[in-house]
Amino acid sequence: MSKTKGATTTAKAAKKAAIGTANGKAANGKAANGKAANEKVLNKKVAMSQAIEARQPSSMDDFLFDLRGYIIIENAIEPQLLDELNAIFDQIPRTLEFGEWLGNSQRRDYNKMTGMELHNAIELGAPFEALVDHPSWINYARHYCGEEKSYVEGLFIDESLASFRKSGGLHPVHSGGYRGALRGKYHYEHGLFRAGQCNVLLALCDIGPGDGATMVIPGSHKSNLPHPGTGDYFKGDKMDTLEGAIEVHLNKGDALLFVDGLMHGGSNRTTREGERRVVIYRYGPVWGASRFGYQYSTELLNRVTPEQRKILEPVPPCTPQNSFIPTEAPGNKTPEAPEK
Numbered sequence: 001m002s003k004t005k006g007a008t009t010t011a012k013a014a015k016k017a018a019i020g021t022a023n024g025k026a027a028n029g030k031a032a033n034g035k036a037a038n039e040k041v042l043n044k045k046v047a048m049s050q051a052i053e054a055r056q057p058s059s060m061d062d063f064l065f066d067l068r069g070y071i072i073i074e075n076a077i078e079p080q081l082l083d084e085l086n087a088i089f090d091q092i093p094r095t096l097e098f099g100e101w102l103g104n105s106q107r108r109d110y111n112k113m114t115g116m117e118l119h120n121a122i123e124l125g126a127p128f129e130a131l132v133d134h135p136s137w138i139n140y141a142r143h144y145c146g147e148e149k150s151y152v153e154g155l156f157i158d159e160s161l162a163s164f165r166k167s168g169g170l171h172p173v174h175s176g177g178y179r180g181a182l183r184g185k186y187h188y189e190h191g192l193f194r195a196g197q198c199n200v201l202l203a204l205c206d207i208g209p210g211d212g213a214t215m216v217i218p219g220s221h222k223s224n225l226p227h228p229g230t231g232d233y234f235k236g237d238k239m240d241t242l243e244g245a246i247e248v249h250l251n252k253g254d255a256l257l258f259v260d261g262l263m264h265g266g267s268n269r270t271t272r273e274g275e276r277r278v279v280i281y282r283y284g285p286v287w288g289a290s291r292f293g294y295q296y297s298t299e300l301l302n303r304v305t306p307e308q309r310k311i312l313e314p315v316p317p318c319t320p321q322n323s324f325i326p327t328e329a330p331g332n333k334t335p336e337a338p339e340k
């Protein structure tokens with residue numbers, strides 16, 4: 001399996017930030033229960049460094065992304081950031097119930113087989129914020145799904161999650177080119193990529209055989225016909241033996257970047273001990289909307305860098321109370337005023 005090679009590292013100033021706090025409410029309308037453990041996670045201060053130089057997609061990356069629908073970015077994140085993300089995973093209470101909030105993140109498993117999935121994970125703290133425009137993949141996202149060279153160039157993250165998967169967990173196959181939603185569709189035209197959505201799945205642990213590796217059917221983002229063996233997503237049919245599907249094994253710190261329109265899912269985890277830990281950020285065009293209605297907190301938006309804010313809030317709200325002509329916002333370059 002061809003992988004994108006690691007980049008040289010340079011030292012940069014350490015950045016400190018507090019984990020975001022927000023007043024989330026549970027799905028059933030109850031206020032978040034403010035358990036002591038949750039408070040502890042949210043108030044922890046973390047230190048981290050940005051130490052990886054920006055990577056650019058090569059012509060081989062483009063070729064493979066077009067051909068297969070995915071590429072692997074090896075050693076995508078700094079060891080320190082990896083440790084910090086794992087430290088937060090360690091602290092997240094496993095007692096969190098479906099629908100329960102942890103600050104402005106909410107447990108919302110995709111289905112009963114996937115295991116615990118915390119959505120709006122960007123709000124889980126500074127290490128998660130560092131992933132928003134991480135230099136290892138942000139230029140890939142811009143290139144493949146950022147409406148490059150158009151009047152609405154840029155990115156928006158419409159879904160982010162921290163996923164824990166134990167023995168027995170899996171994610172049935174979904175997506176694919178056949179009757180795919182525009183949101184995840186793969187498109188290439190006139191020398192430009194126009195994917196609807198690209199996912200970055202970051203491995204926080206080694207994921208090998210038996211560990212519940214992500215599975216893909218290479219090339220299926222372009223398929224015109226349904227796969228006859230797909231099965232029933234809602235019945236939890238495993239994709240482990242699905243014809244054409246392969247496991248993508250990752251080392252701790254590697255990232256799998258794939259177009260959402262690729263047939264993909266998670267193999268059945270048979271390893272008894274431990275858990276599979278991944279973070280998934282879904283990038284798409286600036287005109288996208290949060291899939292599940294999560295709102296980035298004002299604290300988060302005020303805390304992140306201007307570049308990160310452009311990804312979390314590419315088109316700031318414009319109201320009579322907060323009126324401005326957003327010349328900077330995508331798609332809003334104002335023409336010269338006509339001469340009087």
Ligand SMILES: O=C(O)CCC(=O)C(=O)O
Pocket residue numbers: 171199212213214215264265266267280
């Ligand atoms: O859990 C996995 O490995 C697959 C993730 C997935 O299905 C998705 O990103 O939609």
